[in-house]
Amino acid sequence: MVLMNVSNSLPVLCIVIPCYNEEAVLPITSGLFLGELADLVEEKLVSDESRILFVDDGSNDATWKLIRSLAESNVHYTGISLSRNRGHQNALLAGLMEAREFCDISISIDCDGQDDVRAMKDMVIAYHDGCDVVYGVRSSRKADSLFKRTSAEGFYKLLNKMGVEAVFNHADYRLLSKRVLEEFSHFEEVNLFLRGMVPLVGFRSSSVYYERHERIAGESHYPLKKMVALALNGITSLSTKPIRIITMLGFFISILSLIGVIWAFVVLLMGKSVAGWASMVSLVCFMGGIQMLSLGIIGEYVGKIYMETKHRPRYIISERTSTKF
Template identity: 65%
Template sequence: MDKPVLYIVIPCYNEQEVLPVTKPMFLNKLNHLIARRKVSEQSRILFVNDGSRDSTWNLIQEFANQEEKIEGISLSRNRGHQNALLAGLMEAKDLCDITISIDCDGQDDLNAMDEMVEAYHKGADIVYGVRSKRDTDTFFKRTTAEGFYKLMNKLGGEVVYNHADYRLVSAKVLEEFSNFNEVNLFLRGMFPLVGFNSTSVYYERHERLKGESHYPLKKMLALAFDGITSLSIKPIRIVTGIGIAFSIISFLLIVYALISLIHGTVVSGWTSSIIVTCLLGGIQLISLGVIGEYVGKTYLETKHRPRYIISNRTYKE
């Protein structure tokens, strides 16, 4: 197999503190892969500026001016991590043979790239970077994250356990993936849908090298909910099942009430009435919320708005 052209795609949002630290690391790893003749000399690093409000784009432009192996694109506004990553992958699709997507904070082990490229040479078109353990996470984050992956699989979403967005993808897969036109993106659950040969490599995740995480609990929960509702309709079926179950219970209570009325043993109870009313009201509101989430996603999909707009590039098209 010829040496493949590799593009390392790195989405960035307000990362002016960490980029000067991690950029040399990414560049050293790329040069290492080139020196070992695992990838082509035409391989590049592609930074994607996701509408940052700080000096992130200025830094990317400086990097590109100083080093021919670094390129960059800038989105017209902040579109979120998943859209920024997609923009980078689609930009690289026609320029390379393989891409490796990775966050810019230095937490993912760069040495796993060697194994990913090796797996590609052995025939894999998708190689998932999977965390071997989550010791650097807090107990709450570790528990909720692992619970999310288990829940996703039970709901029918084909998600690789403990895999985020550190992965190698071949251009052949990206070409087919470009036919996925949905606006609501959850890439870690969408790539398994494409098929092709896939495997996993395992690595330990480190602490963030500098700066602060841009994925607080609120964003993580939103991403998780987006993932569930984007990949599975089982929540709707669960709501339907709950509705059927309570309909049966209600019918039995009606029968019980009628029998009690006939025998003159009607028992009045304000507390029980309030409990039942509140319970049913809560279930109805939750059900409407779940249904509304799907209706909202359908509404967004029908608009066919672009998922991102590239406003700037550091290199000639």
């Protein structure tokens, strides 16, 4: 009789962590991730072959040096380094695709320590209950400033209004099963917005709620400017609703213009026409503004089509801490 190793029946977990200039926080949070992984292994929720995968997104500080040092100190740490900075979404995708080769489940989380690592246990339990996707969702934003809370909630509401299927108050803290990763690997677009793309894959999903904390150390890499850019990228990458809004706006303005022409013709026939400089200037400025805005939105879509047709690689891995996981 052949005895089966119990650890082999447990899923291999890969915790994927994108890093960009995180030398201040990495020495602190790496221990938190390892401690949580050890707890999951001890409770026999995941295999001891599970790993923590750091993805260095072209940092210009000592981040990659720290990742290599961690990998040398403990077998559960591993890492890859991208050839240049490609942005958070591309770095996260690189880690997920790397993890796909050896793991049964992945959990993506930021390096800053704001996301509660203890939520991983509930995610893995949901996976054992049959879920292929488990979203980490913030239970509240009490710790945020009024401006941050308002802008963040407005960000998710705008995405939903524009037709992007995104989970409210969910960023990139989530569990994905191997079969989701396999299906996700067929998504080949260059313009990435993962929190809007993952729901498109489907499969059974659930949510785990947690409290988000202040950043442990270092500085945030997502100021308002990047949040706006992320929202714009998400909308234009996953929805054509802005184009439809332009069409409807154009139709509405055309109706108003037709009414205006009829009114002007009637006034002319009645002999009551008076030169209206102010109204003419206002009309020209309004129409000019609408046209420039419309061209800008259309330009965003044309630019994305241009980038997609090039089929450039979304990331390039320049170095690994080990050749085999």
